[in-house]
Amino acid sequence: MLFEQILFFIAGIGAIGGALGVVMLRNPFYSVLALVAHLIALAVLFLLLRADFLAAAQVVVYAGAVMVLYVFVAAYVGGSDEPLRPEGAGVGALGALFALALFVELTIAVVGSSLGALDTTGRDIPAAFGSPGEIGKLLLTDFLVAFEVASFLLLVAAVGAVVLARKRRGLEDPEPAPGVISAHEAISGPKEPARQ
Numbered sequence: 310m311l312f313e314q315i316l317f318f319i320a321g322i323g324a325i326g327g328a329l330g331v332v333m334l335r336n337p338f339y340s341v342l343a344l345v346a347h348l349i350a351l352a353v354l355f356l357l358l359r360a361d362f363l364a365a366a367q368v369v370v371y372a373g374a375v376m377v378l379y380v381f382v383a384a385y386v387g388g389s390d391e392p393l394r395p396e397g398a399g400v401g402a403l404g405a406l407f408a409l410a411l412f413v414e415l416t417i418a419v420v421g422s423s424l425g426a427l428d429t430t431g432r433d434i435p436a437a438f439g440s441p442g443e444i445g446k447l448l449l450t451d452f453l454v455a456f457e458v459a460s461f462l463l464l465v466a467a468v469g470a471v472v473l474a475r476k477r478r479g480l481e482d483p484e485p486a487p488g489v490i491s492a493h494e495a496i497s498g499p500k501e502p503a504r505q
Contacts (some may be wrong), residue, residue, distance in 0.1 A: 317357055341376065348372040352436040360439030382470060445494035 327347025334340045348371045355364035437443045448456045 313357060316353065320350045320353035323347070324354065332486070338380070341379045344379070345372050347378045348376070355439075358439075361433055362414050362439050362444065363439050385474065441446070 327343045327350055329346075330343025331340050331347065334343055348367060352364040352367040352372065355367055405412055459467075
């Protein structure tokens, strides 16, 4: 029991430290590495909750495969020498104001909840808790809309990253050479000259 409590605080501090590193580090590569540390700490917290499958999926899928993609994107896009935010004190003051508002909101939520429940052992965990079948059943019944919205947001984020990388690298479409037609023009016919 004492070992679990110590491990919980170590993993909790690691998760918070990794999350802070993601938003505070200026180099995108180090920010991605901080995200990997955060995801591994979350996997340890899943293990403490006896959700073995979620912990394994967290390490294999997110800290493994997805983070490899993020590292390649950070290396491809580059630009670690460019500032991530515009110069000026207004943005920093606004960020501090939002951080303070979030801290006050979380403090009210924690104090308003029953803190006495932290000393209890919690409810009994069924044998199928955290199994792939149970997670799949929940994702396809109770949390179907949230699951689909999350997948749509990931798709939009991937398309946005490609568009931003294209603009940042200056890979705009060049003007075609004279006499060269595009595939669209080959199918629909040549463009009509603009009338004046």
